[in-house]
Amino acid sequence: MRKAPACPECGSRKVWKDGLRYLSDGSTVQRYICRECGYRFSDPCKSLRRFGAKTCISNACQERALLAEVAKAEKRAAGATIKQAESWIINLAWFLKRQGYADYTINRKIGLLKTLRKKGADLNDPDSVFLTIASQNWSNGTKRNAVNAYANYAECFGIPIKQLPKYRYEQPLPWIPLETEIDQLIAGCSHKIATFLQTIKETMGRSCEIARLKWEDIDFERNIIILNNPAKNGLPRMFKISDKLVSMLKRLPRKSEYVFGENALTYIRKNFHSQRKRIAHKLGNPRLLKIGFHTIRHWAASMLYHQTKDILLVKERLGHKNITSTMIYTHLINFESNEFIVKTASTLEEDEELIKAGFEYVTERNGIKIYRKRK
Template sequence: MPDQPRPVRSLATQTRIAYKKCLTAEGIPSKQHSYYLTRANQFVRAACGRDPRQLQPHETEKILDTLGRDNNLTDWQYQQLVDAVRILLINCLHSSASEAADWSRWKASARSMAPDHASIAREQSPDELIYLKIKRGTGEYARIRSLHRNLIIRLVTEIRARGYAYRTEEAYEQWVVRYIAFCKGESPEKTGPDHVAKYLHDLVVTGNVSASTQNQALNALIFLYKRILQAPLGQLEDFARSKRKKIVPVVMSRAEVRGLLAELQGWQHDVGCLLYGTGMRVMEALTLRVKDVDFEYGRIHVCQSKGKKDRFVPLPKSLSVSLQEQIRKVTTLHQQDLEDGYGEVLIPEALARKYPKATRELRWQFLYPSGRLSVDPRSGVIRRHHMHESGLQRAVKQAAERSGIRKRIGCHTFRHSFATHLLESNHDIRTVQELLGHADISTTMIYTHVLNRPGISVSSPLDL
């Protein structure tokens, strides 16, 4: 019998030399070359003897997906692996097929969801969440949480019982911990309005915080004393109130939006178009499910957004084809996950108990799933979460710089631009309020201050 070909386990000598030159050209420090070489060899071994230059994009992505299931790889190690493979295939081996792969998606997939991330934190009980903060924390705040653990658990439990958003829960818990630290660790049961007033005064005088920050701290302490300790603070007037600023949101022109979107690639371009075309918040877009896109009625269902409110936003006709293609990709990925014994997705716990099979249904899959599977630290269940928002936020800022926009741009700027451009097109402000999901029209009114010609048409005296 002819000898079986030996499996390829590492790069050839000449390829290694060329690869190190490519790493230097990419600005990778020489002390990290050995680590990148190890990651590249890890990819070559996973290719099972196939020539990396002949791999198609879907085959490369399949290998990256398989390697991403290694629980021993931390986030930064997986990101290093993706970078190492990209440099190997494109810069060193000059694989034209590999250029079609969505490398930005795989690089962003390296960021896993932390236990306290807003989209999954509520899956843990208040006791478990406080335990993690104590375990991972250091310094004064960790000591405060440990000494007043029962009080903080009562606070978080009451916040959840009232249906507040997780961001509110996180902010209130932090302000209470900071207040106790200001009182040198003394329990809030032994302090009162005088200490609260001194703390709020110190935030302005020493901390130089804004009015909204001070107001948030006040609301957190009012909630603590009124709902948890049953000792309302009454009227707190004897402290310096930070002067409230009247802030006008940053808005891009239509030309700036086009220039910024042109600098985005892959999934980041698609989500950027979705943010501007619908006015959604960044987490509303990233947590969309397959079932939320309604092509027949031309709308997108935004479920349980800020304030636990549902709303519909228009589905841009120009995105219809790309969204259908994205759903086909999700379908293929989900089918592969099912064949590999996975395929679960996180859904609200009450629905998971009522419909236990729903976690494996296609309609519940995230529209923009991560390229890497995640392990639930509590149950050990392997799931596929949505893409982490940090990759998109970083890409938008870099795209704004490349396109020459000198304004302070972020993902939320797309939402501001959406509202402003609708008002400039003479759409009714009530309609804009409904599309944005604002409870009060005064919140929407702020966009009237950034119109090109606010109110009646007024010309500058200089132009006359």
């Protein structure tokens, strides 16, 4: 019994018969399907006999099978290389974990190294890596982060580096939106994204800190949120939140121990960008496209300093380790009088509502208290 022909695509002989092919002269040719790669083909020997060949040109068949085997071997070798590269990533991740880096920082560093490799850098050649970094149209801050990530890689695998390139980074002044613009964005987003944004607005937390928020970190009885998983080796922080945010949080489904789901930051950021684009187009306000998670954090910090003039309090609320990072907010407070919303209160209940809404007391006239809040 003649053996089944080899698949001309991958060279495997694990094939099934796949019906007959009827030719114009009335003859038939057996069809096969490869169980390895799914490729369909006709019996090569029968195809040759149609044209007068008495025997199969086995050399041609063997040549096709040999080429297929070579291609398959190259594919296996490429797969082994990928697996080897993945093992390097795992080893580096464990090395950084032992060094005390947070998971978010580890992912950022590995992401930068993957980007460098895609752009043609040889991670085992420092000169190749530094040349690739220098040729990118990146900010000095990103280039500095890439150099630091590669320094960790070199330390992990024992690659000698003569000297690390230095990129000077000067932090620009952050752009501060109006509160009405932030509220418009929150009102137009889906409930989950809106709750995420409102939580940043009221706690001044980083997006990664809010994404790691657990249900056990929320005290619904006292309207308190505790950020127990701070980023950048900061300290846990406690915040009083509004009834509005409490109501929004209670409406979220409890599918896991995390309020916004496990590993939800990438999903939330992607959906936020698409919803922000839709809202900005609908309202005809391109300024909304400049509002991000960290922009809301900047706004909250600048408002807190404007109300208290206490830079140490702002540092504590932001979770900064260095006061230098907080001092930037002292340069953002230069508001004009027409940028405020003014409201009055004549009862204790009205006072409480205005204070909860972020209004600050200005003065009192004829028993009527005057409050204001930046637009």
